Amino acid sequence: MLSLLRFGVISSFLFAIISLSILALKTFSFGKKTLYAKPRGDAKKGVLYAFGRGMLPWEKESSSKHLITYFAGMLYHAGIFAALFYLISLIFPLELSKLFISFLRFLFFLGFLGGFTLLFKRIFLPTMRKISCPDDFAANTLVDLFLIFAFVHTYLVRATPLFFLVAIVMFLYIPVGKIRHCVFFFYARILFGLFYGRRGVLPPKTHKI
Amino acid sequence: MKDLLEEKIKQLKPEDLKKALQVFREKLNQEYAAYFNSCIHCGLCADSCHYYLTHKDVQSLPAYKLNLANGIFKKYFSFVGKNIPGWIGAKEFNQAMVREWVDSLFGRCTLCGRCSLNCSLGINIHLLIRTARSALASIRIVPLGLQSTVDTALEKGNNMGIAKEDWIETVEWLEEELQEEVSDKQAVLPMDKKGARLFYTVNPREPMFFPLSILAVGKIFYAVGESWTFSGDNYDVTNYGYYSGDDEAAATMSDRLVQSMKKLDCKTLVLAECGHGLNANRWEAPEWLSKKYDFEVKSILEIVADYIRQGRIKLDPSLNPNPVTLHDPCNLVRLGGIVEEQRYILKHAVAHFIEMYPNRQKNFCCGGGGGQLAMTRFSQRRLKAGQIKADQIRKTGAKIVATPCHNCIDQLMELNKHYKLGVEVKTICEFAADALIIDKS
Numbered sequence: 001m002l003s004l005l006r007f008g009v010i011s012s013f014l015f016a017i018i019s020l021s022i023l024a025l026k027t028f029s030f031g032k033k034t035l036y037a038k039p040r041g042d043a044k045k046g047v048l049y050a051f052g053r054g055m056l057p058w059e060k061e062s063s064s065k066h067l068i069t070y071f072a073g074m075l076y077h078a079g080i081f082a083a084l085f086y087l088i089s090l091i092f093p094l095e096l097s098k099l100f101i102s103f104l105r106f107l108f109f110l111g112f113l114g115g116f117t118l119l120f121k122r123i124f125l126p127t128m129r130k131i132s133c134p135d136d137f138a139a140n141t142l143v144d145l146f147l148i149f150a151f152v153h154t155y156l157v158r159a160t161p162l163f164f165l166v167a168i169v170m171f172l173y174i175p176v177g178k179i180r181h182c183v184f185f186f187y188a189r190i191l192f193g194l195f196y197g198r199r200g201v202l203p204p205k206t207h208k209i
Numbered sequence: 210m211k212d213l214l215e216e217k218i219k220q221l222k223p224e225d226l227k228k229a230l231q232v233f234r235e236k237l238n239q240e241y242a243a244y245f246n247s248c249i250h251c252g253l254c255a256d257s258c259h260y261y262l263t264h265k266d267v268q269s270l271p272a273y274k275l276n277l278a279n280g281i282f283k284k285y286f287s288f289v290g291k292n293i294p295g296w297i298g299a300k301e302f303n304q305a306m307v308r309e310w311v312d313s314l315f316g317r318c319t320l321c322g323r324c325s326l327n328c329s330l331g332i333n334i335h336l337l338i339r340t341a342r343s344a345l346a347s348i349r350i351v352p353l354g355l356q357s358t359v360d361t362a363l364e365k366g367n368n369m370g371i372a373k374e375d376w377i378e379t380v381e382w383l384e385e386e387l388q389e390e391v392s393d394k395q396a397v398l399p400m401d402k403k404g405a406r407l408f409y410t411v412n413p414r415e416p417m418f419f420p421l422s423i424l425a426v427g428k429i430f431y432a433v434g435e436s437w438t439f440s441g442d443n444y445d446v447t448n449y450g451y452y453s454g455d456d457e458a459a460a461t462m463s464d465r466l467v468q469s470m471k472k473l474d475c476k477t478l479v480l481a482e483c484g485h486g487l488n489a490n491r492w493e494a495p496e497w498l499s500k501k502y503d504f505e506v507k508s509i510l511e512i513v514a515d516y517i518r519q520g521r522i523k524l525d526p527s528l529n530p531n532p533v534t535l536h537d538p539c540n541l542v543r544l545g546g547i548v549e550e551q552r553y554i555l556k557h558a559v560a561h562f563i564e565m566y567p568n569r570q571k572n573f574c575c576g577g578g579g580g581q582l583a584m585t586r587f588s589q590r591r592l593k594a595g596q597i598k599a600d601q602i603r604k605t606g607a608k609i610v611a612t613p614c615h616n617c618i619d620q621l622m623e624l625n626k627h628y629k630l631g632v633e634v635k636t637i638c639e640f641a642a643d644a645l646i647i648d649k650s
Contacts, residue, residue, distance in 0.1 A: 030242040036495035040546045062253035062327040130267045131250045133298035184247040191240050192331030200546030
């Protein structure tokens with residue numbers, strides 16, 4: 001039973017990877033925009049900014065004015081990455097120390113707290129409801145469940161089948177909805193950095209002219 | 210009164226909608242498709258939009274506006290959207306959607322890019338909204354004032370429909386003014402001078418309503434002894450095709466300046482103080498025309514800042530004693546990269562410069578961009594959306610607002626009246642010209 005579920009996790013993960021690759025290829029099929037205008041700034045510096053300083057909470061009003069949401073989002077994603085790592089450690093049995101597992105457990109908890117805060121916000125804020133579709137709720141709930149079962153599993157090894165099952169459903173769902181941003185986030189940030197870097201807008205600086 | 214745009218929407222046939230969708234698809238590239246696939250509906254862009262902050266309605270929220278375009282992308286260009294549209298918010302493109310696109314994407318957006326800069330994912334929302342405008346423009350569903358501005362520019366060569374002889378007469382009159390001001394009968398405002406180093410363009414509102422802006426630049430060029438020229442035929446720096454989303458019209462307008470550059474054999478195309486004119490002609494036009502320019506394109510601000518830095522002009526800031534604040538035009542600063550030049554000039558030209566906050570890339574739009582000034586059907590919204598800018602200005606306590614953009618000037622003048630700010634609005638070069646010390650030797 002467990003080895004079947006383990007196979008299911010690997011297969012669904014591969015399904016997600018293949019589907020996301022197809023999605024990415026489909027996106028590339030829309031064609032690349034050739035740029036003719038002479039750059040004013042450094043596109044590479046723009047990309048570095050997009051993944052570095054540009055991610056800091058005070059760099060954008062959208063984060064500085066919404067620190068709770070910002071930190072909820074950060075913790076959520078930290079929890080997700082930790083849970084994925086934990087899942088890998090179970091699929092390809094890796095020995096993890098008790099202390100490390102306690103640390104992961106803490107991350108799962110914080111991640112769930114972050115995810116639940118965002119879900120709560122989406123459910124109860126009228127504006128958020130108006131810009132949401134069923135996928136927004138489903139994706140968040142599914143990932144929250146993934147974090148809950150990762151957390152439970154650190155106490156209760158018997159929960160392995162359920163943890164694997166949730167992981168399978170989550171992986172199968174990734175290409176369907178918004179979780180696909182796990183790939184497109186990186187591409188969008190690169191494009192953002194290239195656009196503003198090339199135009200000399202970002203990183204912000206005081207020009208010596 | 211009959212709403213002509215609404216009549217046009219009602220008369221849309223399935224083939225019109227199909228054509229708009231086709232154009233929407235043609236304008237998409239991998240960059241835009243990636244952006245559409247990225248939005249997570251976090252709604253954090255809300256506070257970055259001056260429309261949302263002042264109106265507080267969901268239709269003004271950038272994520273909602275993006276959703277309008279994204280819903281169509283999902284429905285027609287994604288597997289899940291085609292099969293389970295309701296699940297991911299995919300929407301049918303029909304008359305109701307066209308109506309909503311017009312209301313939100315034309316009527317609640319100035320394409321200022323502030324939401325793009327604040328997007329958690331980095332989605333260039335304004336580019337996607339402009340793409341949706343392009344689809345509407347292809348079936349002539351553009352608010353009438355904006356469309357007629359584009360049409361006038363295409364037909365008459367400039368967006369105000371100024372006849373060539375009127376333009377030349379205005380320059381001749383300004384030349385006399387310049388000669389009087391600098392007490393030099395040799396001072397000229399050159400017209401169609403072949404081989405000049407700089408070809409200087411203007412916003413047609415300048416000869417029509419703000420001739421002092423032209424005079425100011427003429428005076429600076431005179432002080433430097435610059436080799437420069439106007440063009441008798443094509444001098445319009447504005448490009449309302451950029452705002453309407455009509456790339457073909459936009460390309461035609463920008464190409465006129467390129468042709469003038471060739472005809473006059475100039476080295477640098479100098480763009481007057483105009484936000485969207487800079488964005489359109491410096492950044493977008495080479496893409497519309499699919500060619501690299503073999504000449505430089507610069508803002509007049511870069512030129513004047515260079516003159517100061519090189520010591521080619523001397524300015525006396527005490528000649529501008531009143532407190533001055535600066536409004537950053539979105540297209541020039543956030544989307545154009547001209548951030549410090551205007552500050553550098555003002556710091557040399559005025560005695561008391563006060564920054565408003567937020568500023569530079571993070572500035573708030575005045576509300577006059579995106580073609581809003583031409584779209585009278587949305588003027589009440591435009592004025593309300595400008596309240597943030599009005600409050601920012603008031604907080605500085607400045608008596609004069611400097612801004613390098615005539616679109617912004619028009620909006621700021623209206624805000625001045627509407628919100629009783631009691632300020633004067635001027636271009637950057639006007640300050641520089643007023644502070645100019647002309648060395649007669």
